[in-house]
Amino acid sequence: MTIGTLIWLIPLPPLLAFFIIILITNRNKRLSHTLSVGSAILSWIGSMVVVWAAFNSEHLGLHPFTSYLAWFPTGDSWFVIGVQIDPLSAGTLFFVAWTILMIFIYSVGYQNFGQPKGDYDRAGLPPQGATVSDVHGHSHKVPSIEPMYSRFFAFIGLFAFGMYLLVVTGNLLILFVGWEIMGLCSYLLIGFWYGKPSARAAMIKAFMTTRVGDVFMLLGIAYLYTATGTLNYREIFYNEDVLHQLATTSTGIFGLSVAGLIGLLLFIGAVGKSAQWPLHVWLPDAMEGPTPVSAMIHAATMVSAGVYMTIRIFPLVSAGAEYGQLTPTMTVIAFIGTFTAIFASTIAIAQNDIKRVLAYSTISQLGFMFAAIGIGAYVAAAFHLIMHAFFKALLFLGSGSVIHGMEHGVLHTGEHIDSQDMFNMGGLRKKMPATFWTFLIGGLALSGFPILTAGFWSKDEIFADAFGHNHWAVFITLALAALLTAYYTMRQITLTFLGKPRTHAAEHAHESTWTMTLPLVVLAVLSVIAGWVGIPEDFPVLGGTIPNFMHEFVGETLLEHPEMVVFSYIPLLTSLVVSLGGLTLGWLVYRDIKVGAFDPVQKALGPVYTVLKKGYYFDELYDFLFVRPSYWLAKNFAYMWMDRKVIDGIINGVGHITGLIGEFLRIFIDKPIINGFGDWVGKTTKKLGFLFRPIQTGRVQQYMIIALVSMMAFSAIFYYLLVFTR
Amino acid sequence: MIPISWYLIFAAALFCIGLFGVLARRNAIAILMGIELMLNAVNVNLIAFWRYATPEKINGQVFAVIVFAVAAAEVAVGLAIFISVYRRRGTVSTDEIDLLKW
């Protein structure tokens, strides 16, 4: 079998597993998860073979593994799709294969395979626990198996198909297909427990928010196709003439070049998918889904697809700019990335839900990557992408294991506490050692603990690039963000694992099964050693001991090879300081939290803390900006008090930070525009509704007649314009 | 010999008659008949262009074949829908099936 054929085959097993499970083995839980994990293993083997071949082949960037297939005739030409493994996709494939396989295995344990059926469990609700009586006859509650076990594995199988498809394809349209498949799976899996209203809301929110981005992305793809007549990477991104021609022809919009505009549109898609500001709101809520889902979709693979795609289109984005300087699009990307990094990390320090912390941390880390891309350091971005996938997946799985242990404790003791609130935990170090150590490694990697961890090297490279090209704003902001990252990471670790147990549940928590701990260990190992492939040559002491494989390899992906920035001590020291400083700070603040005590920072920051905790009221803001108006437009405006409350909420929140902005909002926006607008929109919509009501007779033919008449009228007008005005 | 214009005009007429049927008929099945007429008009055009423009390329006939398949599928599903509608509402006249109104 040629390598090309193998690449084609990689995505298939999970898809087959999906269909088989849905259609046939739905009833049999064991068979279902065997199928699913087996398919994951198959794909993993295939990916590893391909990746190994890729690592061993000379100048993969120049001659990537490709295999093309004429899909369907478009007039005279053919629409050609294909698979392509170049250095970037090889690296991505590497971590995708690992994380997906690990998470598949983890899911078996997480969904309580082998546990008895729940007493009151119903499909669509998380398992409530089952009562079993042990040998001594007295019965106690234990976790119960997920009612929709097979369905879960079918869904993640479909998701794996989408992700593999997105990685191996060499065509932007197929990438979009995989992209949307993943969007669907994310929707389905966030709302996996559709019995919970919050989950339902979250799934719809996630779908809608990403949709906003995807529409723009589709526009970009269509534009790109019209501009170049193809969607294959090699023919666009690896083709000087096309790039130059795209970069030089200018569009009327914002004075952007065609390349810039397309890049911007595609980037908006990435913003939606990778939950960057301002489309970040869906990711925290997405934590409603089962933790493996959060780990796989919302940390490791899907959200990083946005970064992957943006690195893909980097030539388009950077077209027309000399190396080191920025195009407008790159500036936008850099700004959004940087801003998101700091913004999300500030929110993360005030979250108590163990998963929400990680969610915001994911957002901010993705921000790091986008910032790196924005300043042209796409190698660093790719590096950080891969490392982040490992340790963030590890962290999520670890948190899942923690929650699992806590739930076990809750079931055992029967006290009613939120098993995800970190303030209910503490002292889990002794209870679940494996989870603790792996989580610690992950946390250190996330906070960029020097030398050892992968996160250090990748982050350090971003710093080095930012510093080396004198992007001071980016550099400083990212440094701050990194400080906060280290801080909240340590806060999380301390609250969760160190100190004394703060609840009985925490006392009775215990270690998870091997199916859950094994992936933790593997990922922990990966998130330590994986970083060593990217050590800069001229790094003191270590430099050159291991060749900077990352840079050599991924650097070849594009035409212009980025030269390595000269080494300087400032970024190195910065990253040392921020990571160590953040860690110590976090430990100092949270080292002894009493039972039922509040977050000490809360007193220090006062109202700001609430603002942060509420994530700068972005949900409320969007609710008020987009959701509520749509209610108005749809129905009526009888809920003024509601939005008044919302507006006040915003004014309080913002006003506490800067009274000035508050004043401004109230005087210039709130009263005249918002309320007036609200009233006006409501009234007019109602009027219009009454006006146009009779048209909707529900008779198809009448609709068709109206449509045809208008069509003919328009075509007549156009004909007149086109012919007679010439 | 026959100039292509004859075929085109014939097809246009057939299409418009079918269109009229679709727009004006009461009974849903009659509407389906109108749709069939329109599809046939399209096919006549396809074949005529194939014969007159590029007899050496077969694309026209291929498209016609695909249209056949689509027509068959459409009729099957359409009639099934009408029959089930008839079961539930006792009518297949389109101006009585107007549940989607305000």
Place this chain on the structure above:
Amino acid sequence: MFDPITEIGNWFEGVLANLGLSPGSVTIILAVLGVLIVVSFVLIIDIVLVWLERKVVARFQDRLGPNRVGPFGLIQPIADIVKLLIKEDTTPFGADRIIYNLAPILALATVLLIWSVIPFAPTLVGSEINVGILFIVAVGAIGTLAILMAGWASNNKYALLGAFRTVAQVISYEVPMLIALLVPVLLARTMSVQGIVKEQEIWYVFLAPVSALILFLTGIAEIGRTPFDLLEAESEIVAGFHIEYSGMKFGLFYAGELLHALTIGALFSTLFLGGWRGPFVEQVPILGVVYLFFKAFLVYFVIMWIRYSLPRIRIDHMLNLNWKFLTPLALVVLIATAVMDKILINASTRGYAIGMLIVNIVIILLTLVILHTYADTKRERVGELRPTANPDAAISSRDKTPDVSTLV
């Protein structure tokens, strides 16, 4: 070589040309003449069929059959026709006149149409079109329509039921028939009937016995004869779709049905029994007609044989037989033939034939095995329901019955 018909044709064409007609009109006149000749010839055969059918059924039922009118009752059909002609021609109340009168004509016409593509001899075929097989299927479809029209126009529920049954039966049996028809097309690499006959150095019945069988069965179902004669099951729906027809209209249906049977025979012998092939046919093409009709009548006889030996089967059984047995079997055969054809692409003619034969035999055996197991399970299930007779009980009951001889 001796080929009277072609020579006559050429001669007549010359005559017409000498009369100073344009070549176009000459062609048309000749075509019309040809149609007339073929149709009248076939219809005369039809008259013979009436006699034959009655004679054969009589023999099967151990009677003499028509024997009064003329020698061996040979003139009987004429008498029948006269009777039909002078009978009152009724039209039921509320009938849809046009359609009612159109249906019988259409029914007979479609049967006649099939003969236009059947080659009588190497040089003698009504119209040589390259999609003959498809033509035959299309015409069959129109025949269905005729029956539906008749059933609906009669304004009679039995007629309508019969028509529904017909359509259900014919349309569903068209599926395996089409697939079976594809096998000769595949073997001969042409859809033209004449071409298929020309390709048959070895009769296709040897290359594709299974498809031949399927075509035969579906053919019987197409013409709606016993055991598939549910469309006119007298005991259930008085006479089916032509219940309201009387006089010559009924006669047309009757003739159409008889002729259809012979047509199926001709079609079968054309596709599988080598059509006009036979000794000396190359030298004397006119012999082909004889051979063809000999084979056709042979098949026709078998059809009659089945008709008068078997009872009618239930409609669900009939549809099950079609959908659960014939259609899958036909598909399997088609695929197997295609694969085998690829494998034997450059084998000698004999090797090719042997390979095909082997494949068919294998398929037959497999089918039998499957049927056997299936039948066993079926029988077990039935056995649970019904107690099996045990000989002792039978004997004891026989002892209790009074002696027959005392009653006589």
Place this chain on the structure above:
Amino acid sequence: MTFIQLFFIFIAAATLGAALLVVTTRNLIHAALWLIVSLFGVAVFYVILNAGFLAMVQVVIYIGAIAILMIFAIMLTRKVSKVPKPAFNSNWIWALLIAVVMFGSMTWILNMWPQFEAIPTAIAPSIDPLRLLGVALVSPEAYVLPFELASLLLLAALVGAIVVAWESR
């Protein structure tokens, strides 16, 4: 005015007349039968256009399957078609207007096409449309994928029709 042209005009008139009857007849069964007539006329056109295969397929599919299916459906929903109601809905006049205008504009625009009066070129004897069609439908560098998709569509339609029309007991 050669014979073939006369023939064309005759067939065209028959087809269009039948089509008109299809959309105007009140009795749906008659409408279906007229539909068959006009579809048959179209098939004749295919024959004139050297597309014999398509002509046969037309007869098999449309007359053999679709028309009969329609007649079935009409009979299954017969009570409706028996009710003496106007054949047209309230705004048929608009429909008529649209149809006429569309026909007029189509012919008008077609008239500007330079090759409007083009005469068919003889098909080279080397070309066998039937064979070409067969090859095109199954060769990977031609239309095998759309063809398979069409078959898939038919299968889906089959299943869908059964599911929709299923009498739920």
